[in-house]
Amino acid sequence: MPSITKPLATHPTAQRNQLGLTIRDYEGSMSTLCAGCGHDSITAAIVRALWEQSTPPHRIAKLSGIGCSSKTPTYFVNGAHGFNSAHGRMPAIAAGAIAANCDLTYIGVSGDGDSLSIGLGQLSHAIRRNLKMVYVIENNGVYGLTKGQFSASADLGSKSKRGEANRMAPIDPVRLGLSLGATFVARSFSGDKEQLVPILRAALSHRGFALIDVISPCVTFNDHNGSTKSYLHTRRYSRQLVESDFVPHADEIVADITSAGTTAVKMHDGSTVMFRSVPADYDPTDRAKVSAYLDQHQKDGQILTGLLYIDGESPDVHEMNRTSATPLRELDYSKLCPGSAALDALQEDYR
Amino acid sequence: MHYIAPSRVNDFAFKLANVNGTGSASANGLVMQAIFRMGIPVCGKNLFPSNIQGLPTWYEIRVNKQGYAARAPEYDLMVAMNGQTYKRDIKEVRSGGYLMYDSSWPLDPDLLRDDIHYIGIPLAEMCTAQFGEPRERILMKNIAYAGALCAALDIDMDVVNALLDEKYSAKKALRDSNSKALQLGYQFAKQNFDCPLPFRLEKMDANSDKILIDGNTAAALGCVYAGATVAAWYPITPATSVMDAFKAFCEKYRKDPETGDNNYLILQAEDELAAIGMVIGASWNGARCFTSTAGPGISLMSELLGLAYYAEIPAVVIDVQRVGPSTGMPTRTQQADLLTCAYASHGDTKHILLFPANPNECFHMAIQAFDLAEQFQTPVLMLSDLDIGMNDWVVDRLRFNESYQPNRGRVLDSEALKKIPKFQRYNNEDENFVAARTLPGVDSKGSYFVRGSGHNKFGGYTEIPEEYQEVMDRLLKKHSASAKFVPPPVIEKREGARFGIIAIGGCDPAVKEAHDILTERGIPADYMRICGFPFPDSVEKFLEEHPFTFIVEQNRDAQLKALLTLETGIAKDKMKSLLFYSGFPLSASHVVDQILKEIA
Ligand SMILES: Cc1ncc(C[n+]2csc(CCOP(=O)(O)OP(=O)(O)O)c2C)c(N)n1
Numbered sequence: 001m002p003s004i005t006k007p008l009a010t011h012p013t014a015q016r017n018q019l020g021l022t023i024r025d026y027e028g029s030m031s032t033l034c035a036g037c038g039h040d041s042i043t044a045a046i047v048r049a050l051w052e053q054s055t056p057p058h059r060i061a062k063l064s065g066i067g068c069s070s071k072t073p074t075y076f077v078n079g080a081h082g083f084n085s086a087h088g089r090m091p092a093i094a095a096g097a098i099a100a101n102c103d104l105t106y107i108g109v110s111g112d113g114d115s116l117s118i119g120l121g122q123l124s125h126a127i128r129r130n131l132k133m134v135y136v137i138e139n140n141g142v143y144g145l146t147k148g149q150f151s152a153s154a155d156l157g158s159k160s161k162r163g164e165a166n167r168m169a170p171i172d173p174v175r176l177g178l179s180l181g182a183t184f185v186a187r188s189f190s191g192d193k194e195q196l197v198p199i200l201r202a203a204l205s206h207r208g209f210a211l212i213d214v215i216s217p218c219v220t221f222n223d224h225n226g227s228t229k230s231y232l233h234t235r236r237y238s239r240q241l242v243e244s245d246f247v248p249h250a251d252e253i254v255a256d257i258t259s260a261g262t263t264a265v266k267m268h269d270g271s272t273v274m275f276r277s278v279p280a281d282y283d284p285t286d287r288a289k290v291s292a293y294l295d296q297h298q299k300d301g302q303i304l305t306g307l308l309y310i311d312g313e314s315p316d317v318h319e320m321n322r323t324s325a326t327p328l329r330e331l332d333y334s335k336l337c338p339g340s341a342a343l344d345a346l347q348e349d350y351r
Numbered sequence: 352m353h354y355i356a357p358s359r360v361n362d363f364a365f366k367l368a369n370v371n372g373t374g375s376a377s378a379n380g381l382v383m384q385a386i387f388r389m390g391i392p393v394c395g396k397n398l399f400p401s402n403i404q405g406l407p408t409w410y411e412i413r414v415n416k417q418g419y420a421a422r423a424p425e426y427d428l429m430v431a432m433n434g435q436t437y438k439r440d441i442k443e444v445r446s447g448g449y450l451m452y453d454s455s456w457p458l459d460p461d462l463l464r465d466d467i468h469y470i471g472i473p474l475a476e477m478c479t480a481q482f483g484e485p486r487e488r489i490l491m492k493n494i495a496y497a498g499a500l501c502a503a504l505d506i507d508m509d510v511v512n513a514l515l516d517e518k519y520s521a522k523k524a525l526r527d528s529n530s531k532a533l534q535l536g537y538q539f540a541k542q543n544f545d546c547p548l549p550f551r552l553e554k555m556d557a558n559s560d561k562i563l564i565d566g567n568t569a570a571a572l573g574c575v576y577a578g579a580t581v582a583a584w585y586p587i588t589p590a591t592s593v594m595d596a597f598k599a600f601c602e603k604y605r606k607d608p609e610t611g612d613n614n615y616l617i618l619q620a621e622d623e624l625a626a627i628g629m630v631i632g633a634s635w636n637g638a639r640c641f642t643s644t645a646g647p648g649i650s651l652m653s654e655l656l657g658l659a660y661y662a663e664i665p666a667v668v669i670d671v672q673r674v675g676p677s678t679g680m681p682t683r684t685q686q687a688d689l690l691t692c693a694y695a696s697h698g699d700t701k702h703i704l705l706f707p708a709n710p711n712e713c714f715h716m717a718i719q720a721f722d723l724a725e726q727f728q729t730p731v732l733m734l735s736d737l738d739i740g741m742n743d744w745v746v747d748r749l750r751f752n753e754s755y756q757p758n759r760g761r762v763l764d765s766e767a768l769k770k771i772p773k774f775q776r777y778n779n780e781d782e783n784f785v786a787a788r789t790l791p792g793v794d795s796k797g798s799y800f801v802r803g804s805g806h807n808k809f810g811g812y813t814e815i816p817e818e819y820q821e822v823m824d825r826l827l828k829k830h831s832a833s834a835k836f837v838p839p840p841v842i843e844k845r846e847g848a849r850f851g852i853i854a855i856g857g858c859d860p861a862v863k864e865a866h867d868i869l870t871e872r873g874i875p876a877d878y879m880r881i882c883g884f885p886f887p888d889s890v891e892k893f894l895e896e897h898p899f900t901f902i903v904e905q906n907r908d909a910q911l912k913a914l915l916t917l918e919t920g921i922a923k924d925k926m927k928s929l930l931f932y933s934g935f936p937l938s939a940s941h942v943v944d945q946i947l948k949e950i951a
């Protein structure tokens with residue numbers, strides 16, 4: 001995809017993370033998306049979250065499929081390895097990559113077309129495998145790159161730019177994730193960095209598949225009146241269901257965990273997610289309750305956002321398979337080859 | 352009219368007709384293995400239906416002291432255990448041959464032929480009298496006919512007993528019922544018929560350095576020895592047993608002795624689109640990874656094979672070919688994926704192909720597939736087939752060179768990256784037009800963006816014609832350069848040869864035998880078996896040297912000939928096709944008859 005190299009200049013007083021890196025060290029090439037595209041704001045949030053997490057850039061692997069959204073990995077963390085794969089096929093590439101090396105930080109960026117149409121099967125199975133990765137769906141209700149056709153996330157009755165109404169029921173990635181056993185499910189809005197950055201940080205700490213559906217308006221093809229994925233509509237109807245803070249391992253938890261409407265969830269890496277202003281009948285660690293709550297409250301067109309569900313206990317793909325703690329790709333050949341004596345012995349079984 | 356065939360030792364064929372799902376496979380395997388242990392060259396072909404229970408299935412065994420291992424053209428003996436197929440089974444016995452059947456029920460007089468002999472053994476009757484459980488009665492009927500065969504063919508009972516001891520060492524009750532059933536059949540045949548028959552077995556010593564193994568097991572073993580740690584697959588006949596075997600070997604050899612952890616990961620994918628994606632992801636990330644599949648899977652994998660080709664990512668695919676098109680005949684054999692594999696995916700793509708001809712080669716070529724894939728940073732497809740993959744073959748023992756080290760290709764680590772001013776993914780190619788790659792997670796200096804979209808030699812996105820073409824041209828040169836590294840053709844020349852015969856893969860046993868028969872009949876020819884694609888120069892040279900050649904292959908559309916026409920400068924009218932695509936493995940007479948007809 002086309003991209004423009006950014007000039008390299010760092011302000012001397014710029015803030016540094018634990019690795020001594022400034023936020024510029026987490027940037028990528030200049031975006032070539034349309035001005036105002038929601039995807040660019042998500043890129044900025046990803047840059048921020050990775051910088052705040054102090055993830056070493058070279059330990060990050062960024063993967064995507066095809067679409068405007070899938071172009072964005074070029075626009076963050078130049079020092080990371082990237083894989084812009086094929087339309088809808090990123091989850092499988094990620095599965096293989098994660099199988100080979102359990103130790104990197106994997107971040108997948110996809111679109112609603114990429115993940116909910118052509119790649120729905122692969123996304124579903126990536127969820128089931130509980131691959132340890134952050135998976136961001138930049139959801140704009142259309143195929144941006146092929147010029148605005150409805151995608152599978154287009155809401156019933158949502159109007160295309162030419163005024164046609166969508167007649168098919170949408171696929172909601174959040175409910176899809178919940179029903180397939182996703183261990184981390186969130187929804188956010190590209191225009192709400194305050195909310196998105198902590199969710200991304202929690203996702204980066206999650207041991208398993210962290211699915212984040214981010215409503216990300218396409219200013220060129222789906223930001224008009226009658227669209228349910230426009231900036232205006234999203235601002236008007238989105239409601240933060242739970243407020244979550246991410247507290248890194250090293251930081252002390254100051255909030256009162258026991259107070260009403262507050263829940264703390266310990267992450268596998270020692271960090272904590274603090275949920276605040278949780279509704280009375282809501283428990284972000286209870287899948288059935290979350291689903292029921294969403295069923296009840298989304299009927300009226302509300303877009304409920306926040307880190308909606310989290311399960312830090314279920315095994316990820318490596319635990320399920322009891323794979324060695326040393327990344328498979330790092331095992332020395334001498335450990336992998338049974339040798340000629342073993343081959344000779346084995347062949348007695350074939351006589 | 353009764354006709355007695357001259358006595359033949361270690362040179363005959365027989366066929367066992369069964370109903371699938373009744374446990375006949377273990378009886379047939381026992382007979383096959385016993386003959387192998389007697390040191391006699393033997394070949395077995397399982398002709399089975401795409402079904403779990405109740406349909407006809409056949410097993411053919413050919414014994415040949417000279418070691419010819421192709422399918423036999425006719426049967427000296429038919430063991431007819433399936434009432435549904437009596438009619439056609441009886442028809443297939445050669446004149447003067449024998450039919451062994453279950454005489455618990457009378458044979459329909461319409462089925463009687465007066466030019467063959469009948470050996471009726473009351474198998475069901477005997478087993479019903481001796482065994483209580485209905486399932487046991489069915490299973491033991493099979494062992495009972497194996498016993499009758501021991502008498503009829505002079506199979507060494509000590510060898511059979513030793514095999515049963517090994518097989519049932521932990522299950523005494525089963526061992527006892529097997530012995531009993533074996534004796535029932537053996538004694539009845541001995542007492543009631545003139546045993547052994549005029550064709551029979553005699554111990555030899557041809558197998559001391561051989562093993563009896565199927566190609567899928569051998570290929571899986573090759574993957575273990577190649578150091579593959581990740582495997583991704585979707586179940587499909589006839590490739591499933593590759594992964595079954597890989598899993599079994601990994602459980603044996605890849606469990607960490609201290610932690611009990613697995614030094615491998617097998618991903619059962621949701622489909623073949625995903626399976627190949629996983630292979631690509633794992634290979635990109637530095638693990639040796641493979642998938643095994645058959646034609647329908649290759650069709651699905653085509654999309655991402657193009658990505659791996661263009662982005663230059665290693666990928667190993669084992670294609671165990673079956674009959675197409677579409678679902679075709681899943682349990683029958685063919686060589687019909689050649690063209691699809693050679694050029695899999697849209698756009699200009701070309702892949703490296705390996706053509707093993709037997710299980711021994713499956714082992715070695717599987718290892719080589721990983722070396723080539725990593726050396727050339729590209730997909731390598733090993734094209735086996737159902738006959739090689741699922742039948743037990745007598746082959747040379749597998750030898751593994753202890754000094755073998757995987758060729759991981761050009762990969763720059765942090766040290767190497769320090770020494771260069773800037774890393775450019777597709778620049779600075781070596782003499783084989785391969786540029787160095789880096790692995791994720793190692794060093795920011797080596798980071799780059801893999802993309803299936805247009806890129807220049809620096810790895811950057813491009814739509815500039817010259818930049819795009821520069822990469823595409825190098826890819827073509829790289830593919831051509833790999834011809835020097837794929838296994839060379841196996842060529843056997845004959846004095847006074849008038850023409851050439853060319854074949855690939857599983858055609859080999861039949862063509863080898865045909866080659867000898869033709870020579871004996873005063874029609875010497877040269878024989879070349881092609882083992883890899885792109886074709887090494889020696890392939891074109893062979894074609895040039897002969898006024899004409901016969902191309903023997905197992906598909907309708909002459910795919911090997913098409914590939915030779917496309918990829919060499921040889922005129923296509925110099926190549927005559929001998930095509931066999933019934934779904935059954937070849938026998939030598941197919942080849943001989945066709946060639947005689949052509950040159951008449
Ligand atoms: C196999 C295949 N079919 C079709 C396309 C064309 N195509 C490119 S992007 C795209 C849709 C992308 O939509 P989405 O994932 O929602 O991304 P967005 O552009 O909206 O961010 C399509 C259909 C393709 N690249 N590959």
Ligand code: SF4
Nearest residue numbers: 034037068144218219
């Ligand atoms: S077409 Fe839409 S999705 Fe694509 S870059 Fe433009 S605004 Fe963004």
Ligand SMILES: [Mg+2]
Nearest residue numbers: 111112113142
């Ligand atoms: Mg979209």
